[in-house]
Amino acid sequence: MTLAKTIQHLRKQAGMTQVEFSARVGVGLRFVRDLEQGKPSVRLDKVNQVLDFLGHHLEIISNHGRKNITSSES
Amino acid sequence: MTLAKTIQHLRKQAGMTQVEFSARVGVGLRFVRDLEQGKPSVRLDKVNQVLDFLGHHLEIISNHGRKNITSSES
DNA sequence: TAAGTATATGCTAGATAGGGTATAAATTCA
DNA sequence: TGAATTTATACCCTATCTAGCATATACTTA
Numbered sequence: 001m002t003l004a005k006t007i008q009h010l011r012k013q014a015g016m017t018q019v020e021f022s023a024r025v026g027v028g029l030r031f032v033r034d035l036e037q038g039k040p041s042v043r044l045d046k047v048n049q050v051l052d053f054l055g056h057h058l059e060i061i062s063n064h065g066r067k068n069i070t071s072s073e074s
Numbered sequence: 075m076t077l078a079k080t081i082q083h084l085r086k087q088a089g090m091t092q093v094e095f096s097a098r099v100g101v102g103l104r105f106v107r108d109l110e111q112g113k114p115s116v117r118l119d120k121v122n123q124v125l126d127f128l129g130h131h132l133e134i135i136s137n138h139g140r141k142n143i144t145s146s147e148s
Numbered sequence: 149t150a151a152g153t154a155t156a157t158g159c160t161a162g163a164t165a166g167g168g169t170a171t172a173a174a175t176t177c178a
Numbered sequence: 179t180g181a182a183t184t185t186a187t188a189c190c191c192t193a194t195c196t197a198g199c200a201t202a203t204a205c206t207t208a
Contacts, residue, residue, distance in 0.1 A: 101166085101167095102166055102167045102168075103167080103168085104165095104166060104167055104168070104169095105165085105166055105167080108165080108166080113165090115164080115165070116165075116166090117165070117166080120165095120166080
């Protein structure tokens with residue numbers, strides 16, 4: 001599941017509209033909408049603020065196996 | 075480990091300087107430095123670009139247990 | 149269908165991230 | 179210790195993110 005859809009899912013699970021959610025999290029309504037629409041260039045601190053409110057956080061996970069160091073096979 | 079330190083660790087593990095790294099990833103040197111210094115307000119898409127290069131990605135993880143819906147115990 | 153609610157999109161203004169560059173500080177190594 | 183390398187900090191400039199508002203579109207229910 002994408003970040004956008006996961007957050008949307010968690011918000012709905014918490015029974016909040018975007019309006020209520022943005023107010024309680026402390027970010028702009030517009031941001032919540034952009035976020036849930038999958039805008040890629042959002043600010044990380046804002047995302048973390050949202051996730052923290054939802055009792056979640058981000059972690060770095062290895063892409064099991066094939067690295068992507070731009071396959072430097074000369 | 076923090077996002078900043080993890081990325082720095084992965085970069086060094088790959089044997090690259092910040093200069094080489096930024097060039098190969100395709101982001102500015104300035105960004106790499108801000109990122110590794112723990113600047114919280116970096117852009118998510120840039121972070122993902124870096125992580126993808128390193129063969130990693132971000133995932134949403136639940137903070138096991140205590141939610142943080144700002145403890146709305148009235 | 150209509151009304152009410154919720155979400156999506158377009159716009160502007162203000163704030164700031166990122167790129168580039170220069171320099172300072174730290175680190176490495178002979 | 180000194181030189182070379184790497185990393186950190188400071189500055190300016192441009193691009194764009196966020197907030198806020200208005201409006202349009204979707205969704206729900208009577």
